Amino acid sequence: GQQVMQIPQYQHVQEGEDFTTYCNSSTTLSNIQWYKQRPGGHPGFLIQLVKSGEVKKQKRLTFQFGEAKKNSSLHITATQTTDVGTYFCAGPQLLNTGNQFYFGTGTSLTVIP
Amino acid sequence: GAVVSQHPSRVICKSGTSVKIECRSLDFQATTMFWYRQFPKQSLMLMATSNEGSKATYEQGVEKDKFLINHASLTLSTLTVTSAHPEDSSFYICSAYDRDTQETQYFGPGTRLLVL
Numbered sequence: 006g007q008q009v010m011q012i013p014q015y016q017h018v019q020e021g022e023d024f025t026t027y028c029n030s031s032t033t034l035s036n037i038q039w040y041k042q043r044p045g046g047h048p049g050f051l052i053q054l055v056k057s058g059e060v061k062k063q064k065r066l067t068f069q070f071g072e073a074k075k076n077s078s079l080h081i082t083a084t085q086t087t088d089v090g091t092y093f094c095a096g097p098q099l100l101n102t103g104n105q106f107y108f109g110t111g112t113s114l115t116v117i118p
Numbered sequence: 119g120a121v122v123s124q125h126p127s128r129v130i131c132k133s134g135t136s137v138k139i140e141c142r143s144l145d146f147q148a149t150t151m152f153w154y155r156q157f158p159k160q161s162l163m164l165m166a167t168s169n170e171g172s173k174a175t176y177e178q179g180v181e182k183d184k185f186l187i188n189h190a191s192l193t194l195s196t197l198t199v200t201s202a203h204p205e206d207s208s209f210y211i212c213s214a215y216d217r218d219t220q221e222t223q224y225f226g227p228g229t230r231l232l233v234l
Binding site: 040046050108110112113 | 162
């Protein structure tokens with residue numbers, strides 16, 4: 006089954022509203038990465054978090070890595086139409102067979118002007 | 119940032135034919151390249167990890183003989199879909215690790231395959 010889940014799957018917001026997507030892993034992640042995929046495009050790297058409890062900001066985007074390194078969140082303040090796309094978290098899970106890299110299920114964001 | 123290219127961007131082929139997709143890192147050396155498959159409105163599914171100079175590591179459920187991966191140099195990896203069938207129609211994306219940073223995957227623009 007899917008190892009890294011994201012909620013919500015879809016989110017529609019009015020421009021100017023805030024948006025948050027949550028990422029939950031079944032096991033501990035060595036690090037967490039976030040990607041944005043614009044409609045019809047390919048994923049682009051946003052950021053990587055490594056430390057437990059780490060918080061990083063990029064302008065209106067705030068990324069957080071949970072204390073247990075099993076969950077993460079991406080929060081966008083005052084969304085703009087340019088924020089439209091699907092946001093994926095991803096990271097390596099440490100398994101008995103070694104590291105396994107998983108992408109989350111993704112959250113598709115629609116911003117209504 | 120680093121640039122990864124893929125060729126072709128789109129390909130339409132007849133059922134039973136083989137299709138080769140190239141993934142190149144243009145301005146950095148990639149010791150590791152990844153191949154993903156993405157169905158419409160779904161997440162990326164890792165197919166295999168390709169290490170330069172060695173055999174690729176395939177994920178569970180991915181047929182090695184059907185999806186041939188070659189990583190002959192530090193800037194080029196190829197994925198060959200052999201005897202393609204309509205169910206192989208998908209969006210194939212590669213990504214590459216910059217050997218200097220080993221932190222960030224840089225994604226190619228993807229190849230859309232349609233098998234008739």
